[in-house]
Amino acid sequence: xxxxxxxxxxxxxxxxxxxTLAISLSAIVIGFALGIFMGLARISRIFxxxxxxxxxxxxxxxxxxxxxxxxxxFGLPSIGIYLSPIVSGILAVxxxxxxxxxxxxxxxxxxxxxxxxxxxxSMGMSYKQSMRRVVLPQAMRLIIPPMTNEFIILIKDxxxxxxxxxxxxxxxxxxxNAKYFDPFTVFLFVAVVYFVMTFATSKILRVVExxxxxxxxxxxx
Amino acid sequence: MRDNRMVxxxxxxxxxxALVATAFTGCxxxxxSSVDAIKARGTLIVGTSGxxxxxxxxxxxxxxxxxxxxxxATRIAQELGVDVEIRDMDFTALVGAVKTGMIDMAIAGMxxxxxxxxxxxxxxxxxxxxxxxxxxxxxxxxxxxxxxxGKRISVNQGTTGDFWVDENLVLxxxxxxxxxxxxxxxxxALLDLVADRVDALxxxxxxxxxxxxxxxxxxxxxxxxxxxxYGICMNQNSVExxxxxxxxxxxxxxxxxxxTLVDKWF
Numbered sequence: 001x002x003x004x005x006x007x008x009x010x011x012x013x014x015x016x017x018x019x020t021l022a023i024s025l026s027a028i029v030i031g032f033a034l035g036i037f038m039g040l041a042r043i044s045r046i047f048x049x050x051x052x053x054x055x056x057x058x059x060x061x062x063x064x065x066x067x068x069x070x071x072x073x074f075g076l077p078s079i080g081i082y083l084s085p086i087v088s089g090i091l092a093v094x095x096x097x098x099x100x101x102x103x104x105x106x107x108x109x110x111x112x113x114x115x116x117x118x119x120x121x122s123m124g125m126s127y128k129q130s131m132r133r134v135v136l137p138q139a140m141r142l143i144i145p146p147m148t149n150e151f152i153i154l155i156k157d158x159x160x161x162x163x164x165x166x167x168x169x170x171x172x173x174x175x176x177n178a179k180y181f182d183p184f185t186v187f188l189f190v191a192v193v194y195f196v197m198t199f200a201t202s203k204i205l206r207v208v209e210x211x212x213x214x215x216x217x218x219x220x221x
Numbered sequence: 222m223r224d225n226r227m228v229x230x231x232x233x234x235x236x237x238x239a240l241v242a243t244a245f246t247g248c249x250x251x252x253x254s255s256v257d258a259i260k261a262r263g264t265l266i267v268g269t270s271g272x273x274x275x276x277x278x279x280x281x282x283x284x285x286x287x288x289x290x291x292x293x294a295t296r297i298a299q300e301l302g303v304d305v306e307i308r309d310m311d312f313t314a315l316v317g318a319v320k321t322g323m324i325d326m327a328i329a330g331m332x333x334x335x336x337x338x339x340x341x342x343x344x345x346x347x348x349x350x351x352x353x354x355x356x357x358x359x360x361x362x363x364x365x366x367x368x369x370x371g372k373r374i375s376v377n378q379g380t381t382g383d384f385w386v387d388e389n390l391v392l393x394x395x396x397x398x399x400x401x402x403x404x405x406x407x408x409x410a411l412l413d414l415v416a417d418r419v420d421a422l423x424x425x426x427x428x429x430x431x432x433x434x435x436x437x438x439x440x441x442x443x444x445x446x447x448x449x450x451y452g453i454c455m456n457q458n459s460v461e462x463x464x465x466x467x468x469x470x471x472x473x474x475x476x477x478x479x480x481t482l483v484d485k486w487f
Contacts, residue, residue, distance in 0.1 A: 082418070163405070174378060175313070177314065178379030183321065
């Protein structure tokens, strides 16, 4: 036993890891698309827009992800919406991440010194123009480190969708544990696989951070 | 240079993780589940997996697990002269937890199987069960195992019902692996059927009967005769404890105590 459990089931683990990555990537995309929208809405000058975005962030950030997964998977059918386990999982993780990403994006925008916006405005740019050409490009660079954090957390949190029978890495591990009863080997190996994924994510984004760094301004060694 | 540093850093992290892991295994060691150790500790630690009526299910008033298995656990603890501590977990985690000594025994409507017996010891049987197919009352197209071909099925992961579905429907190609929804708790597998996410649920017959009685709009359409025996699962090193439990079970059987227990819950 021991290592054989792993070598005999590499294909099974691989499929699980691929699904974990696929779920995480899809959720990151959903989270970013919605997050940027919500993040901007959070600092909107229009009160109802700001209120809706704040409500979204507080609600999604203030309730457990596992409960959100259960609401989408087990709850929505009672109002006639049937999403497959995988889609439910991606949606739940993505919507949850959007709340955190919205806050990261808002923080990024607000970290750009006010003088930048004022300078852009005084050069004759409209609010929209100065946002798009001056503030956002800087904010996008500033959010890379906290986004790295968020993506890593998201990859790990994706393990929660095993609770709705999605065959990602964690459910594969549970299945093999139910078969071989060797939790130490199985879960330690899965931990290593998760670590490889999160470590790679961290390294890739560090490269992006350095490549996009403005010389003499902020990040990058 | 920089790449080199990265490799060293990764290496360092792995070394630290490995050291921590070995340190923990080294200093804690395997917990003994011997009769003496349990008595010295004063607590019998019993693992189970809730949502499995009438063996282990949450009582809504007391918010504690109750059922035949819980009564059995209490009875064993009483005989040992110790308190009982019930730990509720994923069904898949139970055998591993017994094997690693995290719990003294698992009483969880667990069938004695050859595979499990390679890793743990079982007491003498205390209950017999089969597998049952549960569907919504409105369904008329599923009446036998053959009708499950091409359908979606929910199961409690790691149970004999799960294994039956894998062996007879998935490995034979009758049902796609992705159409079998597996859940760590039996009650979530039932929830999957209630939410119309699957066409049928395959689960131990006594539990199926309890679900049908408690949930409206469900019916058992077929009983797959598997003739399984529930046993109390203990560590292979706990020879004395197994003997102790077997003796108690025999005594309960002789005194009609077991029958009283069954009558209480069925």
